Amino acid sequence: MWQVFRANLKGIFRDRVFLGILVAATIFPLIPSVSSLSMRQVTELSITLSFSLLTFILLLLAIFLGGTSLWKDIERRYTFSIAGLPLTRGQYLLGKFAAIAVFLLLVSLVLGLLLLMTVYVTSILHPPIRPVVWGNLVLAVLFHCLKYILLVSFTFLFSTVSTSFFLPIFGTIAVFFVGTASQQVFDFLQSPSGQKLPVLLQQIATGLYYIVPNFTAFDLNVNAIYALDVPLNGIGLTLLYFIVYLVIILSCASFLFARRELN
Numbered sequence: 001m002w003q004v005f006r007a008n009l010k011g012i013f014r015d016r017v018f019l020g021i022l023v024a025a026t027i028f029p030l031i032p033s034v035s036s037l038s039m040r041q042v043t044e045l046s047i048t049l050s051f052s053l054l055t056f057i058l059l060l061l062a063i064f065l066g067g068t069s070l071w072k073d074i075e076r077r078y079t080f081s082i083a084g085l086p087l088t089r090g091q092y093l094l095g096k097f098a099a100i101a102v103f104l105l106l107v108s109l110v111l112g113l114l115l116l117m118t119v120y121v122t123s124i125l126h127p128p129i130r131p132v133v134w135g136n137l138v139l140a141v142l143f144h145c146l147k148y149i150l151l152v153s154f155t156f157l158f159s160t161v162s163t164s165f166f167l168p169i170f171g172t173i174a175v176f177f178v179g180t181a182s183q184q185v186f187d188f189l190q191s192p193s194g195q196k197l198p199v200l201l202q203q204i205a206t207g208l209y210y211i212v213p214n215f216t217a218f219d220l221n222v223n224a225i226y227a228l229d230v231p232l233n234g235i236g237l238t239l240l241y242f243i244v245y246l247v248i249i250l251s252c253a254s255f256l257f258a259r260r261e262l263n
Helices: 002-014 016-035 042-075 078-084 089-125 134-159 166-190 199-211 221-225 232-258
Strands: none
Touching: 002 089, 016 042, 016 089, 042 089, 042 134, 042 166, 042 221, 089 134, 089 232, 134 166, 134 221, 134 232, 166 199
16 A cells, blocks of 8 residues: 555656646735735735635646546556555555545645745735734645545545546536535525425435535635634534545445456
């Protein structure tokens, strides 16, 4: 498993396509200038734009790295070499997943440092009304990273049953949008307007809410932008949610991959 992890991590760093995506990080130095166009709340706008750029880059990396990694190995028949190694299919899959997860962590570290530098420069040029809580910024970056690592697990789950890259990529995009909107839909169902919907529709929507991942739980942007306190119990529950959900998805992916016919 360690050899699979190391080989895939090296391969990711050598892949020019994904390194090209990181070129988007060069936009960070432009954010203070763009934020200055707002006559008020310049620092808040700088934080918002910085997080938007960070999440956009992590989303692209999560979808394309996860969606093509396992599929390319199956398509090129690299997976046949597993039979000659003291390695199970589950270990092979987990090694590839761990490489992408570590890569996203490293990317998040670099982008997080750029984000902090961008916000620092903006706060010096345009002192904010409310103080910047740097710990909230760090936590927000970390939880965004965890969110996209969880999203990568879905690309692997879809790759174990797919014969092309369409399902891993477009299926993961669908999971991302549904998981991002699930909390808002659930809140609407609890409102008086939502109670007027057909009962069957309410039950289906509620069932999907408990099945699909709730990515809203990982969003601490509001706390970072407006210097709001981050509840420790909420952080603990989100971390537990991340671990449990990740274990379930990877267990299902390993189970399906172990029983897949590799022709």
